[in-house]
Amino acid sequence: MSVLNFFKAKIKVITNVKDNTLDNMYDNQYSKSLYLNLKQLEFISNFEMHLDNKDVDSYSLSFLQELSKIKKSAKLNTIQSIRFYKKQK
16 A cells, blocks of 8 residues: 555545534543544554555655654644643543
């Protein structure tokens, strides 16, 4: 599976979830935000597993560094969402 097809498959799954479905599933903005942050981390994890199956030398250093920055940002956003969610409970 090419990287492009991998992204298309993942984006298709993510975009099929309607916002009102999330509103019905989660009782407030904080739980919805936490859910979306966790889904982002899940996507990054799946993408990293996909990259692990490929030759690392085929990706530029700048791409890998940017991916690392995105992952760090997603982790921090998730931690903040957990904190806000706990305060609301």
